Amino acid sequence: MIDFLFSQYNGYSTLFLWLEIIAATFGLISVLFATKNNILVYPTGIISTILYVYLLFQWELIGDMLINGYYTTMSFYGWYLWSKKKGDNNDIVLPITKMNNKEITQGVVIFLITTLFVVAIYHFFNKFTSWVAYVDTFTTGIFFVGMWLMAKRKIENWILWIIGDIISIPLYFHKGYTFTSFQYLIFTIIAFYAYKEWKRNLTNKI
Template identity: 75%
Template structure:
């Protein structure tokens, strides 16, 4: 079983394996902070995404690298938004999407998918079915991160969808640790959605 799960790491540089594990640990810590609606989700998340940008660039996983580069940028943006207060209250409390935000979310998804398709064509990365799945998950995660910055409860639904798809996807690509990370992410996201939903019910 161990051989089946981790044999692909046999030829990996030791420092890359260590960096992947460190990035995963900080990623899990970040999601736990997000579940608790704690602003520390952002600094811990930035550490994880910056490491993954480096690793994914090295592994030539362009779509995944773009996702994590975007995560880093949106983490800075979300960190700023979550610090804003109005009359001693959070300016962006947990809330649900309105029609305008749904429209913006659809636009972000479509623009992201088109952009990734163009990038993949430029780098000639449409050589496997995984590239086509990557275009979809990138769009889902881009919208999810934007909604997280806005503290919209629907962000967790998108994380759950993207995480479930990413579990077998990363395992197939040969990154078992990252695949296991997305498995844990899925579980946390389900509980986080329930917790945010309870918090939302209290504030309404």
């Protein structure tokens, strides 16, 4: 069983192994903070995504690298939005809410633009050599919208994370990155819990 799960790490760089473990660990910590609606989701997430940008560049996984580069940028944006306060009571400017019709349309547009952009990049680098590349374009679109919704504190972000995470579990294992696959497995479990927590928070404010 151990060989089945980790045999792909035979001959793997020790540095890359530890960087993957550290990146996955900080990614999990970040999602746990997100579950609690805690702004520390962003600094911990930035550490994870920056490490993954480097690793994915080394692994030549262009789509995944773009996702994490975008995560890093959106994390700074989300950090700024979540830290804004107003009034004498220092109330949060950006509470948890549901998407409106305009935001649904914007989300669809972001998904389509992202998917088309990744398709163009994959064609340029001749990466459409297996079914994995086609799945990558789909999950990239999902995660781009999910991160945008999280920055805006929209509860629907967790639905997209759940979909993308479930797809990513076997995808990363197939690519040979077991620790990252495990990370997405735990992400999926946490995302279900987080959706319930955010929904409870939203219901209590209505």
